Amino acid sequence: MKVQNREMRPPRSSRAAGDAHVAGSAVLSVAGLSKTYADGHRALDHVDLDMRRGEIFALLGPNGAGKTTLISIVCGLVRPGSGSVRVAGFDIRSDYRETRSRIGLVPQELHTDMFETVLHTVRFSRGLFGCAPDEAYLEQLLRDLSLWDKRNNAIMTLSGGMKRRVLIAKALSHEPELLFLDEPTAGVDVELRREMWALVRRLRERGVSVLLTTHYIEEAEEMADRIGVIHQGRLVLVDDKASLMRKLGRKQLTLHLDRSLDAVPRALEHWGLHLSGGGAVLEYHFDASDESACVPQLLRELARTGVEFTDLNTRQSSLEEIFIRLLEADR
Ligand SMILES: Nc1ncnc2c1ncn2[C@@H]1O[C@H](COP(=O)(O)OP(=O)(O)OP(=O)(O)O)[C@@H](O)[C@H]1O
Ligand SMILES: [Mg+2]
Numbered sequence: 001m002k003v004q005n006r007e008m009r010p011p012r013s014s015r016a017a018g019d020a021h022v023a024g025s026a027v028l029s030v031a032g033l034s035k036t037y038a039d040g041h042r043a044l045d046h047v048d049l050d051m052r053r054g055e056i057f058a059l060l061g062p063n064g065a066g067k068t069t070l071i072s073i074v075c076g077l078v079r080p081g082s083g084s085v086r087v088a089g090f091d092i093r094s095d096y097r098e099t100r101s102r103i104g105l106v107p108q109e110l111h112t113d114m115f116e117t118v119l120h121t122v123r124f125s126r127g128l129f130g131c132a133p134d135e136a137y138l139e140q141l142l143r144d145l146s147l148w149d150k151r152n153n154a155i156m157t158l159s160g161g162m163k164r165r166v167l168i169a170k171a172l173s174h175e176p177e178l179l180f181l182d183e184p185t186a187g188v189d190v191e192l193r194r195e196m197w198a199l200v201r202r203l204r205e206r207g208v209s210v211l212l213t214t215h216y217i218e219e220a221e222e223m224a225d226r227i228g229v230i231h232q233g234r235l236v237l238v239d240d241k242a243s244l245m246r247k248l249g250r251k252q253l254t255l256h257l258d259r260s261l262d263a264v265p266r267a268l269e270h271w272g273l274h275l276s277g278g279g280a281v282l283e284y285h286f287d288a289s290d291e292s293a294c295v296p297q298l299l300r301e302l303a304r305t306g307v308e309f310t311d312l313n314t315r316q317s318s319l320e321e322i323f324i325r326l327l328e329a330d331r
Pocket of ligand 2: 068108
C-alpha cells in the first residue's frame with residue numbers, strides 16, 4: 001500500500017453547507033449505553049464515551065469485552081439497549097440515515113461479495129449511501145490503498161491482505177467522517193500493518209476521526225491519541241495515551257554492581273530491591289511519577305552503604321504491562 005503525502009480533501013459531510021455539527025464538538029457521544037443480548041448476556045454496562053473530531057481512539061480489551069458490540073450499535077447493526085448514542089450530534093435511532101452516512105465501518109469479519117470486482121464493489125457501496133458518483137475520488141482511494149491495479153479483479157482472486165484493503169476502500173467509499181476499524185490488522189503481516197497505520201494517520205490529517213479496536217498493544221501505543229480499556233462490558237478507563245503511560249507506568253532501575261552481593265544489605269531493605277544475575281544486578285521497581293524523588297535518594301543510600309555500580313539504566317513499563325495490571329485490578 002503506498003501512502004503518499006498527497007493533499008486529501010476533507011470528508012464530504014464536513015464540507016456540507018448548513019451542517020448540524022459545530023467544529024470541535026464530539027463526533028461520537030455515547031452516554032449510559034447498556035446492552036443485554038437475548039440470551040441474557042450483558043455485553044455493555046453503562047458505557048460513556050465522547051470522541052473528539054479528528055482523534056484516533058484505540059479501544060483495548062480482551063476477547064468478549066464488548067468492543068464489536070459497541071461498534072455494531074453505533075453503526076446500527078445491533079439494537080442498543082438503554083442509553084443514547086449520537087454521531088455528530090445526530091441520534092442513531094431517530095436520525096439513522098444521517099448518522100450512518102457519516103460512518104465508515106471495516107468489520108472484524110471478512111465478508112464481502114467475492115465474485116464482484118474491486119471497483120464495482122466500491123462504486124456500489126458509495127451508491128448505497130446515496131452519494132453522487134465520483135470516479136476521481138474512487139480512483140484516488142484505490143490508488144491510496146494500492147488496489148488500482150486490481151480494480152478489475154474479482155475479490156476472491158485477491159490475497160487476504162488485499163481483501164482487507166477492499167473492505168477499507170468500501171468503508172471509505174462514501175467519504176465518512178468517523179471510521180471504525182474493528183481489529184484492522186489481525187492476521188496482517190508486519191509491513192501491511194505499518195502501511196495501515198500510515199493510512200490511518202493520513203485519514204486523521206484530513207479530519208477523519210478513527211476508532212480502532214485492537215489486541216495489539218503496540219498498535220494502540222503507536223497510533224492512538226486516547227486509549228479506552230473495556231473489560232466485561234465496562235469501560236474501565238479512558239485517558240490520553242501519554243498521561244496513561246505517565247500515571248500508570250512503572251519504571252525499573254537496573255544497577256550492574258561492581259562486586260556481587262550475597263544479599264541486599266540490611267540498610268537498604270526498606271527499598272524492596274531485587275537481587276538477580278547471581279548477585280551482580282540490583283533492580284528497583286517504582287512508579288514513574290515518583291522518579292525524581294526516589295531515585296536520587298536511593299543512589300545516595302547506596303553510596304553510603306558502600307554499594308558501587310559500574311552501569312545503571314532505567315526502563316519504562318510498556319502499555320502492555322499497564323494493560324495487564326489494569327485488568328487484574330478489575331477482576
Ligand atoms: N449476537 C449475540 N448474541 C448473544 N451474545 C453475543 C452476541 N454477540 C456477542 N455476544 C456476546 O457479547 C460479548 C461481547 O462480544 P463482542 O463481540 O462485543 O466482544 P469483543 O470485545 O468484540 O471480542 P473480540 O476481541 O473477541 O472480538 C461476548 O460474551 C459475546 O459472546
Ligand atoms: Mg470483536
